[in-house]
Amino acid sequence: MALDVADVGSFYIGGKTIELKGLPKRELVLVPGSPPVMVDPNGEFYAGQMYVQYVRLAGPKARYPLLMWHGGGLTGVTFETKPDGKPGWQSYFLKQGHDTYVSDAVERGRSGWSRYPEIYKSEPFFRTKREAWDLFRIGPADGYASSAEGRKAFANQKFPVAAFDAFAMQFVPRWAGNEPLIQAAYDELVKRTCPCVLLAHSQSAGFAFGVALKYPELIKGLVLIEPGGAPDPDKVDLSNLKDVPTLMVWGDHLDAVPFWAKVVPAVDKARSAIAAAGGKVEWIDLPKRNIVGNSHMIMMDANSDEVAGLVQDWFQRNGLMR
Amino acid sequence: MALDVADVGSFYIGGKTIELKGLPKRELVLVPGSPPVMVDPNGEFYAGQMYVQYVRLAGPKARYPLLMWHGGGLTGVTFETKPDGKPGWQSYFLKQGHDTYVSDAVERGRSGWSRYPEIYKSEPFFRTKREAWDLFRIGPADGYASSAEGRKAFANQKFPVAAFDAFAMQFVPRWAGNEPLIQAAYDELVKRTCPCVLLAHSQSAGFAFGVALKYPELIKGLVLIEPGGAPDPDKVDLSNLKDVPTLMVWGDHLDAVPFWAKVVPAVDKARSAIAAAGGKVEWIDLPKRNIVGNSHMIMMDANSDEVAGLVQDWFQRNGLMR
Numbered sequence: 001m002a003l004d005v006a007d008v009g010s011f012y013i014g015g016k017t018i019e020l021k022g023l024p025k026r027e028l029v030l031v032p033g034s035p036p037v038m039v040d041p042n043g044e045f046y047a048g049q050m051y052v053q054y055v056r057l058a059g060p061k062a063r064y065p066l067l068m069w070h071g072g073g074l075t076g077v078t079f080e081t082k083p084d085g086k087p088g089w090q091s092y093f094l095k096q097g098h099d100t101y102v103s104d105a106v107e108r109g110r111s112g113w114s115r116y117p118e119i120y121k122s123e124p125f126f127r128t129k130r131e132a133w134d135l136f137r138i139g140p141a142d143g144y145a146s147s148a149e150g151r152k153a154f155a156n157q158k159f160p161v162a163a164f165d166a167f168a169m170q171f172v173p174r175w176a177g178n179e180p181l182i183q184a185a186y187d188e189l190v191k192r193t194c195p196c197v198l199l200a201h202s203q204s205a206g207f208a209f210g211v212a213l214k215y216p217e218l219i220k221g222l223v224l225i226e227p228g229g230a231p232d233p234d235k236v237d238l239s240n241l242k243d244v245p246t247l248m249v250w251g252d253h254l255d256a257v258p259f260w261a262k263v264v265p266a267v268d269k270a271r272s273a274i275a276a277a278g279g280k281v282e283w284i285d286l287p288k289r290n291i292v293g294n295s296h297m298i299m300m301d302a303n304s305d306e307v308a309g310l311v312q313d314w315f316q317r318n319g320l321m322r
Numbered sequence: 323m324a325l326d327v328a329d330v331g332s333f334y335i336g337g338k339t340i341e342l343k344g345l346p347k348r349e350l351v352l353v354p355g356s357p358p359v360m361v362d363p364n365g366e367f368y369a370g371q372m373y374v375q376y377v378r379l380a381g382p383k384a385r386y387p388l389l390m391w392h393g394g395g396l397t398g399v400t401f402e403t404k405p406d407g408k409p410g411w412q413s414y415f416l417k418q419g420h421d422t423y424v425s426d427a428v429e430r431g432r433s434g435w436s437r438y439p440e441i442y443k444s445e446p447f448f449r450t451k452r453e454a455w456d457l458f459r460i461g462p463a464d465g466y467a468s469s470a471e472g473r474k475a476f477a478n479q480k481f482p483v484a485a486f487d488a489f490a491m492q493f494v495p496r497w498a499g500n501e502p503l504i505q506a507a508y509d510e511l512v513k514r515t516c517p518c519v520l521l522a523h524s525q526s527a528g529f530a531f532g533v534a535l536k537y538p539e540l541i542k543g544l545v546l547i548e549p550g551g552a553p554d555p556d557k558v559d560l561s562n563l564k565d566v567p568t569l570m571v572w573g574d575h576l577d578a579v580p581f582w583a584k585v586v587p588a589v590d591k592a593r594s595a596i597a598a599a600g601g602k603v604e605w606i607d608l609p610k611r612n613i614v615g616n617s618h619m620i621m622m623d624a625n626s627d628e629v630a631g632l633v634q635d636w637f638q639r640n641g642l643m644r
Contacts, residue, residue: 002380005327008413009403012491017451017468028447030498043450044468049491051399058324075432077373081331091330110397110431112494115448125350126437128365129339146341146366169334169371172434176352 003094004058013192014106014185015048020118047119050185051076051110052103052193055090061097061322062315064196064220067189068093068102071202071228071296073127073174075109076102078201082300083163083170089199089299092308097321101193105204106182108172116175124173129164132171136296137253137260138164154253156293158301167300183210194218197320199311201225202296209270212244221320222246223311226296229263233273242279245318246271247311249284251294251301260296280318284310325416326380335514336428336507337370342440369441372507373398373432374425374515377412383419383644384637386518386542389511390415390424393524393550393618395449395496397431398424400523404622405485405492411521411621414630419643423515427526428504430494438497446495451486454493458618459575459582460486476575478615480623489622505532516540519642521633523547524618531592534566543642544568545633548618551585555595564601567640568593569633571606573616573623582618602640606632 020042027036053076054065068090070078079090079102090100104111107120114120133151134141138159143152153161186207190196195218200208205227212219213236222244231238248271254260271281286294286307294301301307315321342364349358375398376387390412392400401412401424412422426433429442436442455473456463460481465474475483508529512518517540522530527549534541535558544566553560570593576582593603608616608629616623623629637643 003327003330005325008325008330008377008416009409010399011403011407012488015491017487017490019468026445028444028498039447041447043452045448045450046487046490046493053402055330077332077432080375081333085333087331094330104432109434110399110426110492110494112431112492115446115495122350123348124437125361125363126367128367130365146339165339165368166334168339168368169337170432170434171368172432173437176350 005055006058007054007056010051010053012049012051012111014050014188015046015181017044018047018114018119019044020115023118041115045114045119047114048106048181048185049111050103050106050189052101052189054099054101055094056099057094057097059097060099062099062197063320063322065193066093066098066100067193067196067198068100069186069198069200069204069208070105071204073171075104075170075172077109077170078297079299082160082304083166084160089304089308092305093312096312101196103189105207106185107175107178120175121177122175124175126173127171129168132168133164134257135259137251137257138295140256154256154293156252157295158293158303159295159297160300160302167297183207187211187214190215190218195220197221197223197315199223199225200227201299202228205229212241213238216240216244219244221315221318223314224248225298226250227263227267230267230270232266233270238270238273239277241274242277244279246274246279246281247284247314248281249298249307249311250286251296251298252287252292282314327377328380329376329378332373332375334371334373334433336372336510337368339366340369340436340441341366342437345440363437367436367441369436370428370503370507371433372425372428372511374423374511376421376423377416378421379416379419381419382421384421384519385642385644387515388415388420388422389515389518389520390422391508391520391522391526391530392427393526395493397426397492397494399431399492400619401621404482404626405488406482411626411630414627415634418634423518425511427529428507429497429500442497443499444497446497448495449493451490454490455486456579457581459573459579460617462578476578476615478574479617480615480625481617481619482622482624489619505529509533509536512537512540517542519543519545519637521545521547522549523621524550527551534563535560538562538566541566543637543640545636546570547620548572549585549589552589552592554588555592560592560595561599563596564599566601568596568601568603569606569636570603571620571629571633572608573618573620574609574614604636
């Protein structure tokens with residue numbers, strides 16, 4: 001890639017110290033073969049923090065840093081090297097001259113996670129490979145098989161199907177009910193790092209809407225890659241997003257999965273409301289541009305650079321490059 | 323820092339797919355306020371994988387890549403920006419011309435973790451701030467207080483005590499009994515990435531000994547920063563480490579904590595055995611060089627560059643730079 005890098009680093013943001021009291025001590029074998037020791041789970045712990053890693057360029061060409069937010073059950077690795085070993089969107093946008101800030105949402109990856117039910121309120125749950133195959137639209141649900149050879153993807157699939165197992169190595173557990181914690185940390189990140197451009201994938205689009213509604217003046221561009229939902233304009237006033245240039249990008253086979261068949265019209269309703277308020281919202285339906293076969297993980301697909309190019313072009317057209 | 327970077331990227335290594343069967347479905351409220359949905363925990367999951375992130379330079383000055391392994395209850399963030407916001411050892415060694423590979427051990431950070439007791443055999447445990455204060459030798463155990471103002475660190479402390487709460491944001495849960503999984507992934511990493519130089523902190527020194535004993539020809543230099551233990555030479559033949567140049571570095575106040583007071587002689591016994599077999603092992607006791615007040619987290623201490631400079635000097639003297 002050959003980049004003139006000013007700075008590679010990371011920080012944590014958000015969260016607070018929580019004290020646990022009155023929990024029983026328990027025996028734990030710390031070293032296999034050794035006698036158990038008593039472990040006291042009581043004490044003070046940091047909870048609700050978020051990890052953010054940045055690469056800043058010596059001479060950025062973008063006007064604002066690019067914040068990249070991943071989807072549910074995943075981490076910032078979404079934007080790094082693709083499961084097939086090829087460069088991902090972080091590399092692409094660095095090459096185009098953007099400082100990148102890739103974070104792991106609260107409860108995931110390097111953000112760590114907290115004891116339940118004392119701090120988090122529910123048990124974690126884990127995404128199966130079959131669910132990812134279906135929900136991320138790699139192929140029809142009945143096309144999944146344990147063996148890589150036995151799997152049947154969509155015929156025009158752009159996801160690197162041979163690297164699906166490598167992709168499954170990126171999955172992390174998630175909790176239901178932590179949304180307020182996650183939103184709070186993203187809000188803190190935006191207050192610290194922005195004005196910025198926000199690129200949010202899947203679940204994180206909800207957090208992106210949340211923060212943009214609170215601090216529209218800090219979000220100079222909002223790119224939603226296959227947003228997993230949007231606020232209902234009948235319940236939430238979206239008019240203060242009218243000055244936030246917004247781009248929504250969709251892949252292929254959305255009608256093949258009931259979840260997406262429901263999400264797309266819900267997001268389109270939000271888009272209409274923002275546009276009706278005078279906002280500038282662009283909607284890219286890739287198959288309508290004859291770019292076919294994209295999965296939910298567009299940034300990992302074989303044509304990821306091509307789609308990133310459409311996003312970069314939108315940055316140019318919206319005055320977000322120097 | 324201003325670096326000519328060839329490539330920033332990441333990969334996963336190790337682990338395998340595990341199938342869970344026969345577990346009961348359970349109700350889960352996925353969206354607050356919505357009715358619960360049935361979640362099926364059965365299926366196939368990837369387990370035992372390890373995340374590795376690299377920064378490769380356009381013109382490295384070191385002969386081999388530098389692998390940086392963190393300690394227990396932590397992640398690769400150990401080597402990134404310090405809790406006080408200043409550049410850490412990853413930056414230092416990049417500036418000196420090393421390609422860096424910073425990993426998160428299995429079960430931690432971006433490596434993800436697996437359901438228990440079905441895949442991992444025990445419950446996780448979480449390090450309290452007080453335990454870290456004591457074990458990492460920030461101050462005497464009774465010097466810890468909930469409020470930052472109330473804490474009493476060692477008088478000559480080099481750890482940035484005002485950033486102790488920021489450090490606590492880096493803590494992640496751990497499990498007892500996953501050592502074989504962790505070792506297996508480190509072994510795979512060494513087979514893929516080396517010949518290399520390995521810099522291991524605290525708990526990971528045990529894994530570093532493990533891999534170096536198996537593949538001594540792949541480890542061109544072994545730097546152990548406050549190793550949390552070492553194999554007992556009465557039980558394990560350490561003689562095939564004789565051709566692996568090794569450096570061990572120790573901070574201050576080791577006698578103040580019973581754990582460290584026991585560890586140091588155990589590691590020294592291993593050092594003696596390797597030296598007796600003809601090995602080249604250097605032992606740096608920082609206070610004996612009038613470098614005082616270093617905590618267990620030497621790479622986060624105020625004089626982290628000074629200590630890194632001793633390591634870099636050792637690299638030079640051992641022919642590890644071009």
